[in-house]
Amino acid sequence: MKKRKLISLILLCTIALTGCWDKIEIDERSFVLSLGVDKAPEEAGSPNKYLLTFVNPDTAKAEEGKVLDFVTYDTVAASYNAGVANLLQRFSKVHSYDHTKVLILGEELLKNADLVKDILDAFGRGHQFNSSMLVYMTTGKAADIFKIRPKMRSLLAYYITGIADNEKLVARIGSSTFLEFTKQLADNNGDAVIPDLSPSADGLTTQYLGIMKDYKHTGHLNEIETVAYKWLNGKAKGGVIEISNNTCSYPFTYFTFKRRINLDKVEKGKIYLTYNLETEGSMEEYTIASSLMDEEKLKEFEKKLENIIEMDCKDLIKKMQEEYAVDLLGVREYLYKYHTKLYKSIEKDFEEFFQRDVVINVKADVKIRRIGKSQ
Template sequence: MVPLFKKKNLKLIICLTLLFLTGCWDRTEVNNLALIMAAGIDKSKNNMIELSVQVFIPRPAESDQQNGMSSRTNSSQTFVRSAEGETIADAMARLQEVLTRRIFWGQNEVLVIGEELAKEGVSDQIDFWLRHSEPRIRADVFISKGRAKRVLESMPELERDSAKQLHELVKTQIGVKVTVKDLAQMLSGESDAAVLPWVEKLPAAHLGSNKRDTPFINGVAIFKGDKMVGRMDAKATRGILWPRNEMRSGVITLSLKNKTGYISLNLLRSQNELVPTITNGKWSMLIKTDTALEVIQNTTNLNLFQPEIIKEAEQRASQEIEDRERLAFSEAQKKLNADIFGFAEAFQREYPEVWKTKKNEWNEIFRQVDISFHTNVTIEKTGLATGKRNRGETQ
């Protein structure tokens, strides 16, 4: 038996705890929010900032009564609204005036900056994203050819909207992926340079019968300080990823000397290291690459189980990687003078005292840095087929 006074104390404690249970009195229903999926920033015609947002339209899923599976409506699930202001904050306040629901940034995964604005500088726009408590600093950042608003308005076929399209493209890890946080760190780093994915409209030849505007990533935009100074195509972009240690997936197709056909190699893993040296006033950088590949197609007559054939293929793959890196270095170092590879940080870590006295001269030093490569490629898997003539036979 529990004593009576203990029962009363227990009841009193339960009543007191109820006072601290707030419940959902201050909840905000999703139907009262304007869910922002993507944002675009442009320079307007009257020299103001134009903020465009892609707003999600909540809809219940439609059921297919015949097969019991849900299906999406053909109509768009998003719409785009824009407003102009002296700053992004000013534009956002004006945007709220034309939306009946409160702007909610919690779902925003994409930030697109228009080409014209990017050439003038993006530091003020990134400053807003970092200071404001609602926009996500993990949102992926892109630079668009032309106006960012046009990218938000595009309607891809496979994905729900352009925001989803761009977000999924960078998740494939075949190109550069940069968040707002990453961009802020690059702009404040010793290199004083940045690289961002470049977005264009997919050419009509790739669209088939449906000619919807579809955004795709075609290389990168190069920044010196906070201003866009140039861009590189998709091929040169590959040469950027290796030294930055950001190569996660990809296929290398090569041919061997005096042999017909091709061998396609898939990337399994890659580890890169920057090794800086300063000798007698000469600044040098060694790019060390250790890569593992697998054969995914062989259209030659060669037997890839022969060690000498594999060794030759590894040498050709190594040369292919270095050629791509040299192409990227040539454009970044000689043409744009933008250290997008993180050389400055590598020299700072290795030679902190020298860096203190030379950092203000980095723009001139970077142009003269001597670059060399040490690339080790290993083909770990060759598959079962021995060659085009012997396809289907196994060893």
């Protein structure tokens, strides 16, 4: 009797189990690890708008179970889905985007707001895409980035994500997910920053930020401005600030960086804000036979570091207000969240108000917590 009950229970359990009725074998899939989008070459009468580049691991060159090389395929089309359809006419495998890590946009594409809006909409609506994939721009063609072969043998997508992971140690490294990038565009009416990825002597490097205004690329922040942007937006995690004199450079390595915005006053139609920046870290390089145990010496270095942070940030604020005329400093977000009534009164003319009637002060507070081993 017990055996019959047990058998009946097992049979009932098997009924509840689901089967894989539409499976696709792994060797029938083509995994797209990276995507590149450029503006298509203009040809008379051609409807094509995009040059799409797909990067897949080259499984034919697998070594000891590892795939270290990749192959690229490209097509031109009027839309993303039309491009995929064109590509599948040459492919015997189903495209899979479960492991797509990187999306790279060419500079010429980013100069056309309509093309930018359309292609970002395609990636945003497409259920197959992961919103955590990294987004970069390049000053040349995205397709050219995929010609790079890093000295450290690796699939290019994982090489790029590895560089992005170092952002927690080096503030000038750029990193932005597709979700973060598109959210910034939506929150700022088409204004955003996008990390730049450029070829270097031994691979790729990222140390600049592109400026997007009204969904168009309008300029670049240099290395110093990129770091200041991260300080002012509370995005810096770690990095190095150098104090230089005529002969030597003394680096300060920070591990945390906090930003807090305060509304000081509203006076005569102007809004006065203060960005309070706090950081702490270590100075583990100095001059041999000299000591950093002197408290006055450390305070002197802290003051110099505060001056560097404040000056770099003020220079960027001036550039944002006067040259780019775009708020990428979090002013709109801060006022909307914490002073809604005030924001509503200037919302319609916010861009002009930001240029003319927002006064931003920067106050830095630096603490040197460690000085390395004593000699």
